[in-house]
Amino acid sequence: MVGEDLERLTRGVSLTRGLGRSYGDSSLPPERGGKIASSRLADRILGFDPETGVLRAEAGLSLLTLNSALLERGWFTPVTPGTQFVTLGGMVASDVHGKNHHEAGTFGRHVTRVRLRTGGGAIVDAGPGTERELFDATVGGMGLTGHILEVEVRLSAVASPWIWSESESAPDFETLAERLVDAGATWPYTVAWADLLHPSGRGLLVKGRWAQPDEAAGRTFGWPSAVSVPVDMPGWAINPLSMRMFNALYYRRHGRKTRAGVVHPQPFFYPLDVVHDWNRAYGSRGFTQYQCVIPKAAGVEAAAKFARFVREIGGLPCLVVVKDFGPEGSGLLSFPKPGLTFAIDLPVTGATPSLVARFNDVVAEAGGRIYLTKDAFSSREHFRAMEPRWTAFDEVRRLWDPDRTIRSAQSVRLLGDDE
Amino acid sequence: MNVVFCGATKGIGRAVARHMAQRGDRFALLGRDVDDLKRSGSDLEAMGGSVASTIRCDLMDLASIAPALDEAWAALEKVDAVVVTAGLFDLHETLESDSALRDRVLTVDFTNTVHLCELAGPRLLAGGGGTLAVVSSVAGDRPRKTIYLYGAAKAGLGHYLEGLDLKYRGNGLRVVNVKPGFIKTGMTANAKVPPFATTPEAIAPAVVRAIDRGTSVVYVPFVWRLVMLAVRSLPKFMMRKLNF
Ligand SMILES: Cc1cc2nc3c(=O)[nH]c(=O)nc-3n(C[C@H](O)[C@H](O)[C@H](O)COP(=O)(O)OP(=O)(O)OC[C@H]3O[C@@H](n4cnc5c(N)ncnc54)[C@H](O)[C@@H]3O)c2cc1C
Ligand SMILES: NC(=O)c1ccc[n+]([C@@H]2O[C@H](COP(=O)([O-])OP(=O)(O)OC[C@H]3O[C@@H](n4cnc5c(N)ncnc54)[C@H](OP(=O)(O)O)[C@@H]3O)[C@@H](O)[C@H]2O)c1
Numbered sequence A: 001m002v003g004e005d006l007e008r009l010t011r012g013v014s015l016t017r018g019l020g021r022s023y024g025d026s027s028l029p030p031e032r033g034g035k036i037a038s039s040r041l042a043d044r045i046l047g048f049d050p051e052t053g054v055l056r057a058e059a060g061l062s063l064l065t066l067n068s069a070l071l072e073r074g075w076f077t078p079v080t081p082g083t084q085f086v087t088l089g090g091m092v093a094s095d096v097h098g099k100n101h102h103e104a105g106t107f108g109r110h111v112t113r114v115r116l117r118t119g120g121g122a123i124v125d126a127g128p129g130t131e132r133e134l135f136d137a138t139v140g141g142m143g144l145t146g147h148i149l150e151v152e153v154r155l156s157a158v159a160s161p162w163i164w165s166e167s168e169s170a171p172d173f174e175t176l177a178e179r180l181v182d183a184g185a186t187w188p189y190t191v192a193w194a195d196l197l198h199p200s201g202r203g204l205l206v207k208g209r210w211a212q213p214d215e216a217a218g219r220t221f222g223w224p225s226a227v228s229v230p231v232d233m234p235g236w237a238i239n240p241l242s243m244r245m246f247n248a249l250y251y252r253r254h255g256r257k258t259r260a261g262v263v264h265p266q267p268f269f270y271p272l273d274v275v276h277d278w279n280r281a282y283g284s285r286g287f288t289q290y291q292c293v294i295p296k297a298a299g300v301e302a303a304a305k306f307a308r309f310v311r312e313i314g315g316l317p318c319l320v321v322v323k324d325f326g327p328e329g330s331g332l333l334s335f336p337k338p339g340l341t342f343a344i345d346l347p348v349t350g351a352t353p354s355l356v357a358r359f360n361d362v363v364a365e366a367g368g369r370i371y372l373t374k375d376a377f378s379s380r381e382h383f384r385a386m387e388p389r390w391t392a393f394d395e396v397r398r399l400w401d402p403d404r405t406i407r408s409a410q411s412v413r414l415l416g417d418d419e
Numbered sequence B: 001m002n003v004v005f006c007g008a009t010k011g012i013g014r015a016v017a018r019h020m021a022q023r024g025d026r027f028a029l030l031g032r033d034v035d036d037l038k039r040s041g042s043d044l045e046a047m048g049g050s051v052a053s054t055i056r057c058d059l060m061d062l063a064s065i066a067p068a069l070d071e072a073w074a075a076l077e078k079v080d081a082v083v084v085t086a087g088l089f090d091l092h093e094t095l096e097s098d099s100a101l102r103d104r105v106l107t108v109d110f111t112n113t114v115h116l117c118e119l120a121g122p123r124l125l126a127g128g129g130g131t132l133a134v135v136s137s138v139a140g141d142r143p144r145k146t147i148y149l150y151g152a153a154k155a156g157l158g159h160y161l162e163g164l165d166l167k168y169r170g171n172g173l174r175v176v177n178v179k180p181g182f183i184k185t186g187m188t189a190n191a192k193v194p195p196f197a198t199t200p201e202a203i204a205p206a207v208v209r210a211i212d213r214g215t216s217v218v219y220v221p222f223v224w225r226l227v228m229l230a231v232r233s234l235p236k237f238m239m240r241k242l243n244f
Helices: A063-070 A087-092 A130-139 A173-181 A240-252 A265-267 A273-282 A302-315 A352-365 A380-386 A390-400 A409-415 B011-021 B034-046 B064-076 B093-098 B100-124 B146-173 B198-214 B223-232 B236-241
Strands: A013-019 A036-038 A045-049 A056-059 A110-116 A121-125 A149-153 A162-170 A189-195 A203-210 A258-261 A287-295 A321-327 A339-347 B001-005 B026-031 B050-056 B083-084 B129-136 B173-180 B218-219
Touching: A013 A352, A013 B093, A036 B083, A045 A063, A056 B034, A063 A087, A087 A149, A110 A130, A110 B083, A121 A130, A121 B026, A130 A390, A130 B011, A130 B050, A162 A173, A162 A265, A173 A189, A240 A409, A258 A265, A258 A302, A265 B198, A287 A302, A287 A352, A287 A380, A287 B093, A302 A339, A302 A352, A352 A380, A352 B223, A380 A409, A390 B034, A390 B050, B001 B011, B011 B083, B011 B198, B026 B034, B026 B064, B064 B100, B083 B100, B100 B146, B129 B146, B129 B198, B173 B198, B173 B223, B198 B218, B218 B223
Parallel strands: A013 A036, B001 B026, B001 B083, B026 B050, B083 B129, B129 B173, B173 B218
Antiparallel strands: A045 A056, A056 A149, A110 A121, A110 A149, A162 A203, A162 A258, A189 A203, A189 A321, A287 A339, A321 A339
């Protein structure tokens, strides 16, 4: 169901989704039905205070709309995922992280309030100072604590709308990981692309910060507005092949030398968005993603071991995205914790569930966890082993939605909602 | 530019108003629900526009139109354009079976939109001229089995708009007839998506360009001009056979 009035739309539905950019099954209905509300037409900004940067908006506001409205005037989301085709509601529900996690934490850290329709039907405001438990369960709670109607978040002021970016190659995985973590001390945005098909696990390190006005002098800024959100594209159709080819090209084009300069934020933050139509035309349905974090506590060796494991499996996409996570946020099921995170494209075949299980074995052993928004195949046992926090989450949920009227394919699979 | 806007709360209107707001336009917003208009007003202000007033104007209520225009003129002082994107649609079968709904569609899409134009035109002329932009539809270009009731209202509206433009353009009233193809909005959420369907954001720049230039008839996206050219040239026996 779709419409502008989310308050009305969410009465009696079993789940709310945004733009469907999660790769997993968290935004899909459980097998035994239930109506789903789509927030995508509920996308108005309800207030913006240029003194404080606090923005209040309907939950369906997309980053694309936000960026085209406010970046030119010096404001940017404090945390952005790698696509701007996401909604504020989806960003809260997944408690998304960006290349600046080591510095800024997750999106939820910057959210000052959400307005929810809980499973019981009541409309409740929750934030760090009100209904704290409900708020913490909602941040990263995959939409299970309530339908998010409005989000209030503090945006970041930027020095200019341009990015100063530097990148370099690293000869092997250990060096890459080390430089990634080191770069975090001085750079707000860092990301690594590891080539785990290559025996060495070589890779590229990309660093960035907002450019100073004098560095970007003489450039006229614009946000490509002709791209509009492609609707109704299922999560799996998104990236696959195209992403791998893109990654390979990206790597090859870069070469060995260090590059530095001013770049537009769109290719810096959203390299895949520019090819979305191309993806749509050729993308096959059969891809998903696996993303986990290997905790710092387990040592760099554990991360290197995971990288080796991925490499040995073979046949997987050649470039894997690696980021450095800082401290854990307050969300009860929020994904990031200190350590290295790996995002790997996976073809969906009959063997995918067992492959995911093998990954999960390694991750669980290292004390790591997986990103629910990208998960469609993990078993309940693995989930509970990696996520002892689930009981605390379950308690809050029980309080606000005793009958579990809100549920998803994922919550049935991982939390046993149909039992 | 100072704009009286009826229909900015949703769909095509929301996208067009946002596009205008981003360049700093100033609005008087007209619609049926003032609280909801205020929410749209906040959005447009965050986008860079300014909102002088939010005024109740229900196209089902003829008596509400003239006072709303008076209030809008008073709030903006000088009006450069009146934009009407408000409208109503339903599936053809529903319009055949539900006479009350049929009446609403004919009233909103034709009768009272014409009344609104008749009231807005002289006000624009009195202020030295301006632009009156109204959304009709490609559905008015040729009757088709699956959409001719709604299409008749839009055909009537288009007929009227072009006549108004013929008579008054010389005096400074530029009438813009906007004909969208299939646009994915809440209005069409239950309809089957045909080829060339696009989003309101994608057509907004072309609509605003047409308003700025005073283009008398504009198809958005452009490809629908060619599509309708083809549809208009189909022989009648084919129109009887085809179900589109
Ligand atoms: C190319 C690409 C790159 C990405 N990069 C990153 C990245 O760098 N970092 C990162 O963290 N993530 C990343 N993601 C994942 C993406 O940010 C998340 O999946 C995000 O939640 C998607 O937002 P959405 O609006 O599309 O939500 P959906 O996919 O529609 O929904 C995701 C979850 O949020 C819930 N939800 C959505 N809206 C509401 C609401 N209004 N109320 C209650 N629940 C709601 C849904 O029920 C579901 O559980 C990436 C995805 C893609 C496709
Ligand atoms: N979508 C398409 O494919 C398409 C194609 C061709 C033509 N059109 C035409 O384009 C226009 C906009 O369509 P859309 O798709 O943007 O529709 P929409 O999303 O449903 O928006 C309709 C707008 O009209 C307003 N409205 C409806 N009834 C009204 C009334 N009685 N009084 C005042 N305002 C009223 C609504 O205000 P509220 O917020 O109060 O509901 C809303 O702002 C319509 O004229 C439609 O016929 C659309």
